[in-house]
Amino acid sequence: MENEPVVQVTGLVKRYGAKTAVNGLDLVVAAGAVTAVLGPNGAGKTTTIETCEGYRRPDTGTVRVLGLDPVADAERLRPRVGVMLQSGGVYSGARAEEMLRHMAGLHAHPLDVDALIERLGLGDCGRTTYRRLSGGQQQRLSLALAVVGRPELVFLDEPTAGLDPQARRSTWDLVRELRADGVSVVLTTHFMDEAETLADDVAIIDAGRVIAQGSPEELCRGGAENTLRFTGRPGLDLGSLLKALPDGCGAAEPLPGTYRITGSVDPQLLATVTSWCAQHGVMPDGISVERHTLEDVFLELTGKELRA
Amino acid sequence: MSAGTYTPRPGAAPLPRMIAAQTALETRMLLRNGEQLLLTVIIPTLLLVLFSAVDIVDTGAGESVDFLAPGILALAVMSTAFTGQAIATGFERRYGVLKRLGASPLPRWALMTAKTLSVLVTEVLQIVLLTAIAFALGWSPEGNPLSVLLLLVLGTAAFSGLGLLMAGTLKAEATLAAANLVFLLLLVGGGVIVPLDKFPDAVQSVLGLLPVSALSEGLRDVLQHGASMPWAQAGILAVWAVLGLGAAAKFFRWE
Numbered sequence: 001m002e003n004e005p006v007v008q009v010t011g012l013v014k015r016y017g018a019k020t021a022v023n024g025l026d027l028v029v030a031a032g033a034v035t036a037v038l039g040p041n042g043a044g045k046t047t048t049i050e051t052c053e054g055y056r057r058p059d060t061g062t063v064r065v066l067g068l069d070p071v072a073d074a075e076r077l078r079p080r081v082g083v084m085l086q087s088g089g090v091y092s093g094a095r096a097e098e099m100l101r102h103m104a105g106l107h108a109h110p111l112d113v114d115a116l117i118e119r120l121g122l123g124d125c126g127r128t129t130y131r132r133l134s135g136g137q138q139q140r141l142s143l144a145l146a147v148v149g150r151p152e153l154v155f156l157d158e159p160t161a162g163l164d165p166q167a168r169r170s171t172w173d174l175v176r177e178l179r180a181d182g183v184s185v186v187l188t189t190h191f192m193d194e195a196e197t198l199a200d201d202v203a204i205i206d207a208g209r210v211i212a213q214g215s216p217e218e219l220c221r222g223g224a225e226n227t228l229r230f231t232g233r234p235g236l237d238l239g240s241l242l243k244a245l246p247d248g249c250g251a252a253e254p255l256p257g258t259y260r261i262t263g264s265v266d267p268q269l270l271a272t273v274t275s276w277c278a279q280h281g282v283m284p285d286g287i288s289v290e291r292h293t294l295e296d297v298f299l300e301l302t303g304k305e306l307r308a
Numbered sequence: 309m310s311a312g313t314y315t316p317r318p319g320a321a322p323l324p325r326m327i328a329a330q331t332a333l334e335t336r337m338l339l340r341n342g343e344q345l346l347l348t349v350i351i352p353t354l355l356l357v358l359f360s361a362v363d364i365v366d367t368g369a370g371e372s373v374d375f376l377a378p379g380i381l382a383l384a385v386m387s388t389a390f391t392g393q394a395i396a397t398g399f400e401r402r403y404g405v406l407k408r409l410g411a412s413p414l415p416r417w418a419l420m421t422a423k424t425l426s427v428l429v430t431e432v433l434q435i436v437l438l439t440a441i442a443f444a445l446g447w448s449p450e451g452n453p454l455s456v457l458l459l460l461v462l463g464t465a466a467f468s469g470l471g472l473l474m475a476g477t478l479k480a481e482a483t484l485a486a487a488n489l490v491f492l493l494l495l496v497g498g499g500v501i502v503p504l505d506k507f508p509d510a511v512q513s514v515l516g517l518l519p520v521s522a523l524s525e526g527l528r529d530v531l532q533h534g535a536s537m538p539w540a541q542a543g544i545l546a547v548w549a550v551l552g553l554g555a556a557a558k559f560f561r562w563e
Contacts, residue, residue, distance in 0.1 A: 053411055055563070078415040081322040089408030091400065093337050105329045106413050108319030115313075149413070152316040181314035 006184045011061035021047040023208030034185045036195035039205035045188040082151035090130040097126035107149035156187040226265040230284040320413030330422035356380045378527035379500040383432040383492040389467035391491045397475035398483035451530035462545035463523035469552020476560030494520040518550045
């Protein structure tokens with residue numbers, strides 16, 4: 001059971017009229033992990049998630065969640081899965097605490113509602129009706145509604161969209177606590193840093209397909225070379241520097257006195273660069289190594305910027 | 309919260325408990341909503357008191373409250389089962405409430421059951437209030453309470469079907485406008501406060517087929533004239549119920 005994927009999507013195609021939202025998407029989500037589905041708006045993230053939640057029927061392809069068909073086995077699946085929609089989902093006249101208690105009451109062994117309210121910092125708006133909550137409070141309530149039933153798996157659709165940095169970190173902490181307690185988490189996001197810091201596994205979606213999947217480290221390593229930067233006296237002999245470097249490295253002086261070495265940056269390369277500088281009487285200043293970020297990987301894979 | 313707090317322990321609550329909780333929530337939402345109370349309580353009460361006390365409309369022989377009370381009861385049923393339910397459900401659909409509840413352990417049929425129960429609870433409260441006021445105004449009803457009950461249930465089914473059909477197919481704003489307009493038109497042309505025989509014959513026979521006319525005329529036959537069971541009106545309501553609920557079941561969209 002442990003090793004069985006919690007979500008298995010194979011060849012999913014979903015069209016809305018003439019528009020193909022999801023175009024042959026394959027996705028496997030491991031149990032007990034945080035999986036981020038990353039992509040620009042309109043890439044098919046929400047359609048994919050909502051198909052897993054049983055809201056949409058695949059045009060072709062199969063979707064299995066906890067081994068079940070989200071549409072045919074909906075009644076068995078629903079108590080085991082927590083859902084956070086991108087927006088809405090609460091009676092506009094319902095109070096925050098009232099709605100959370102109600103959702104808790106639909107489950108057999110819910111979380112302690114008071115503690116959850118406290119945990120998500122909703123204590124001072126428990127009596128406030130949903131329509132009067134701020135956007136961030138609505139988001140946190142929606143998150144609380146997704147986890148209150150003690151699900152095995154939660155789907156969070158853009159859980160931190162519109163949150164201030166503090167609320168965002170608090171949401172991230174909760175996601176980590178869920179994972180630590182054995183809950184599998186699938187979240188969609190268009191924030192690179194969110195995927196990078198939070199996810200064990202990232203699936204990059206573009207134009208309705210998964211174009212890369214792996215841990216953030218794997219994706220960054222596999223994507224491109226790293227960069228080492230330093231500043232020094234302008235006009236250093238780049239030819240001589242290149243000769244000292246291993247094959248396949250590049251050296252450039254994009255601005256006078258600013259140097260950029262590209263290649264597989266490891267301690268040995270760093271030592272080579274500094275000793276070359278020592279031989280040439282150069283004091284390298286501000287040495288920095290830039291790891292490639294998911295942002296770079298995404299840009300390379302899709303040719304697009306991912307905008308928040 | 310300490311480690312292990314979120315350890316999965318999924319499970320649905322027992323169905324009766326879910327339905328009871330959902331019914332209570334739906335009823336609270338309705339009673340908390342000012343516009344809904346205006347429709348379901350204040351307007352029927354005002355009409356009953358005003359038209360009983362002041363001779364605005366010629367209601368025929370006998371006490372005007374004996375004519376008005378059955379019509380106002382029909383109006384109360386329509387205001388809750390049709391207008392109120394259509395508007396509330398329309399906005400629940402618009403705000404993703406129906407969608408979100410669709411991902412909860414509560415099955416859809418149980419949600420609809422809870423909605424129906426909530427309508428019935430509200431109707432009981434309305435009927436208790438309006439009946440008390442009617443008695444205070446000198447109402448002396450006749451007839452078989454079971455016939456009254458059957459008509460009220462059939463009327464509720466007919467109006468619920470139409471209300472849900474509207475809520476599940478139109479935009480929320482369109483539902484809001486249309487439900488209020490229909491309420492107003494049926495209030496005037498449905499035999500609620502204006503006797504149908506005030507209208508020309510041809511119009512009368514068409515108006516008589518409206519669900520609110522069938523309900524108010526049926527209730528009047530029993531409560532004012534002591535008829536045992538107005539089968540024609542019950543039949544009209546049953547047809548509306550089958551058509552409305554059938555169409556709602558077929559065309560209702562949850563999102």
